[in-house]
Amino acid sequence: MDDLLKLLQLNARETPANLARLLNASETEVAARIAAYEQSGVIRGYQALINKDQLDLDLVHAVIEIKITPEREGGFNRLAERLSKFSEVESLYLMSGTYDLLAFVAGRNLKEVALFVSEKLATCEGIVSTATHFMLKTYKEHGVLMEEREQDERLQVTP
Amino acid sequence: MSDSKSLRNYVAPHLRDIPRSGIRDFFEIVSGRKGIISLGIGEPDFMTPWHIREAAIYSLDRGATTYTSNRGLMSLRKAIARYIEEEFQVAYRPDDEILITVGVSEALDLAIRALVSPGDEVMYHEPCYVSYNPVIRFAHAVPVAVTTRPENGFALTREMLEAQVTPRTRVLILNFPTNPTGAILTQSQREDIARFAVAHDLVVITDEIYSELTYDGAERGTIAACPGMRDRTILLHGFSKGWAMTGFRMGYACAPAELSEAMMKIHQYTMLCAPTLSQEAALEALKTRDDTTHMRQAYEKRRNFIWSSLEEMGLACQRPQGAFYAFPKIDRCGLSSKEFALKLLDEEQVACVPGSAFGECGEGFLRCSYATDLEAIKEAMTRLARMVKRLASP
Numbered sequence: 001m002d003d004l005l006k007l008l009q010l011n012a013r014e015t016p017a018n019l020a021r022l023l024n025a026s027e028t029e030v031a032a033r034i035a036a037y038e039q040s041g042v043i044r045g046y047q048a049l050i051n052k053d054q055l056d057l058d059l060v061h062a063v064i065e066i067k068i069t070p071e072r073e074g075g076f077n078r079l080a081e082r083l084s085k086f087s088e089v090e091s092l093y094l095m096s097g098t099y100d101l102l103a104f105v106a107g108r109n110l111k112e113v114a115l116f117v118s119e120k121l122a123t124c125e126g127i128v129s130t131a132t133h134f135m136l137k138t139y140k141e142h143g144v145l146m147e148e149r150e151q152d153e154r155l156q157v158t159p
Numbered sequence: 160m161s162d163s164k165s166l167r168n169y170v171a172p173h174l175r176d177i178p179r180s181g182i183r184d185f186f187e188i189v190s191g192r193k194g195i196i197s198l199g200i201g202e203p204d205f206m207t208p209w210h211i212r213e214a215a216i217y218s219l220d221r222g223a224t225t226y227t228s229n230r231g232l233m234s235l236r237k238a239i240a241r242y243i244e245e246e247f248q249v250a251y252r253p254d255d256e257i258l259i260t261v262g263v264s265e266a267l268d269l270a271i272r273a274l275v276s277p278g279d280e281v282m283y284h285e286p287c288y289v290s291y292n293p294v295i296r297f298a299h300a301v302p303v304a305v306t307t308r309p310e311n312g313f314a315l316t317r318e319m320l321e322a323q324v325t326p327r328t329r330v331l332i333l334n335f336p337t338n339p340t341g342a343i344l345t346q347s348q349r350e351d352i353a354r355f356a357v358a359h360d361l362v363v364i365t366d367e368i369y370s371e372l373t374y375d376g377a378e379r380g381t382i383a384a385c386p387g388m389r390d391r392t393i394l395l396h397g398f399s400k401g402w403a404m405t406g407f408r409m410g411y412a413c414a415p416a417e418l419s420e421a422m423m424k425i426h427q428y429t430m431l432c433a434p435t436l437s438q439e440a441a442l443e444a445l446k447t448r449d450d451t452t453h454m455r456q457a458y459e460k461r462r463n464f465i466w467s468s469l470e471e472m473g474l475a476c477q478r479p480q481g482a483f484y485a486f487p488k489i490d491r492c493g494l495s496s497k498e499f500a501l502k503l504l505d506e507e508q509v510a511c512v513p514g515s516a517f518g519e520c521g522e523g524f525l526r527c528s529y530a531t532d533l534e535a536i537k538e539a540m541t542r543l544a545r546m547v548k549r550l551a552s553p
Contacts, residue, residue: 003460018537021467022460156510157186157199159289159338 004033005042012046051146053138061090061106061135062113065099066121067128076100079126088116099131110134177296180289181516185500189510196539198527199510201338203403203483205457207440208450211402214443215436223435229427231259231411232438238445239411243394246370249384251394251413258419258426259433259441263368263397263410265426267332268294270364270393270412273421274330275300282323283332284315285518286339286486288366291332292518303328306520309477309488313342317351324359331361333382336369336481339517339526341462343373343480346380353385362418363392368410369482371401371451374459377480383413390415393422400482401451402444407437458483461529461536468540469527472547483530486514490523492550499525507542 003023007014016034020027037043052059068079076094080101084092091104103121107113117132138146167175189195206212230236236253244250251257260266267290275281277299283291285304295302303323307313315333333352335344344352356363365382373379383392397410410433412422444450462479469476469487476487489499496513503509503525514524529536 003456007460018464021464022533024463024467152204154200154202154204155186156189156192156195156197157182157512158201159180159182 004030005037008034008043049142049144051138053146058108059106060108060110060113061104062117063133063135064103064105064117064121065131065133066101066103067099067130068101068126069128070100071126079124082124083121086116086120088113088120173296173299177293180293182289182512185497185510185512185516188501189504192504192508195504195508195510196531196535196542197510198529198531198536198539199512200528200530201484202405203400203454203530204532205403205454207402207404207407208444210447211404211440211444211450215407215440218436218439223439225435227259227432227435227438229423229432230257231433232435232442235259235438235442235445236411238442239413242445243396243413246379247367247381247384247394249381249389249394249413252416255416256413256419258412258414258423259438260397260410260412260426261430261433262399262408263366263395264290265430266395266397266410266412266422267291267364267366268297269422269425270395270414270418271295271298271300271330272425273418274362274364278327279329280325280327281330281332282320282328282361284334284337286313286337286514286521286524287517288334288338289516291334300329301327304518304520306518307337307340307342308520309340309475309486312477312480313337313340313486314344314348315352316348317355320352320355324355328359328361330364331356332364332366334366334368336373336479338369338482339484339512339514339521339524340477340486341479341482341484342477343377344380344382346378349380349382350385353382353388356382356391357387361391363388365392365394367394367396368400370396372455372458372483373481374455374462375480393418398441398444401454403450403454404437404440404444407434407440409433409437409441458529461533464533465527465529465536465540468544472540472544473551474547483528485527485529486521486524487527488523489514489525492547494550496522496525503543503546507546509539509542511543 007019016027016030019030070076071078083089088105088107089103090106093102095102105113117130122130236257239257240251240253271294275298280301280303281295282303282305284307292302305319305323307315363382367381381394382388383394393412393414395412398404465485466476466478474487476485479485496515500511500513512526514521
């Protein structure tokens, strides 16, 4: 991954002027490269990284392991695409190992998630079984620690 | 000793005459102030990588709390020998040519004391790290500072050295990349200095503590690898800067056996051995190059940022090629280094070290460390630019 993408991944709100300074490039060049990444779909969007635990949202998150029967044509893709369309599903991955798909799901409460699993997921043709794990606390997300930042303990001036 | 005023008379005269470090003076002015953004810190802002800290914890777990051999753990000396040979293309025997020390600071003191007699001259380049001059004087030797200038990138040339060498000169200290200028040497500059050292039969002490941190794809090298130099060079290195391990106090000296043995004589009686816990951590640190690479890449972006910002606000600055300091010239603002640094602290709450702390020729400059997170650097540059603008249009 090039340095521009790494910088944007750290801070998508970095101004083109600062990116230019950091990369020893011109502002126009930086803007053009970002536009090209956006157009080609390498950059698919910009989001704020929110510590939801701090917001007292009435939301629960769950991780669901899903076993499915692959289809003769299309393999896992058709069913995975279908599951992706549910707004409750925030992320979905094809996995190796004892299950096939891993879904990250959000709902207003335990009951809502449980209903989604029993009524929408489990009943889908091709789904063999599901195992639901509720998430209790977020410690780190996208490489960012959710706890308070540690203080800089260095002396203010050193040789 | 009843009268406390007279106690000063008991302090050895050669110590009494050494002034306090300019850094310590400035530290006392800064400390205690709230809301300061500090670009005055000469150590990495990164925490020691977790796998290194974890290895240290594990070594405590299994009870590695005894002395090691005076020279240090053999496994660590072997790892250092491999690292130095791969990175610098110069080979040292782990048994009698590598000595593990408490930071490069101890290694420097050992090297100087092992080499000089009272009255011998030791050359070093200025602006430089604050301890070279006093350490030479502790050994009753005579410090000879060679001034480097921004016009040629704060590099050291044979001509500059020839102008100040005398029959009493015994040792030359090099530190590239340099704290505080960020200067490095090219291979041909190194070879020139090597020819000078051979011609005048000098021993060279090369402090390579910042050598992992060079930018713009600069090639790595040491004078120890130049023709005729291995047997007249003491190579000092350590883990503080490249691996962000300042508090572990881990350094080492690579030197031909006879010189190493001389340093070892002092080390075994004054230090016994470097801390075992830190040696275990250092052994883990050498298992991968990923840590230093990752930190170097971050510093390089910050270097780009701080250098562009200084240029944009009209402060001429040699583009730093290594270490993590920018050293802009601030004298056109009509203030001394110290006045400028104090004004910056009072009016904008930004701490930078006055260049004069690094030798007389550092007057007119300011050391800005970029071993600080990018957001703090951005804010500090905004504030510095504001002050420079005010000074330009009173």
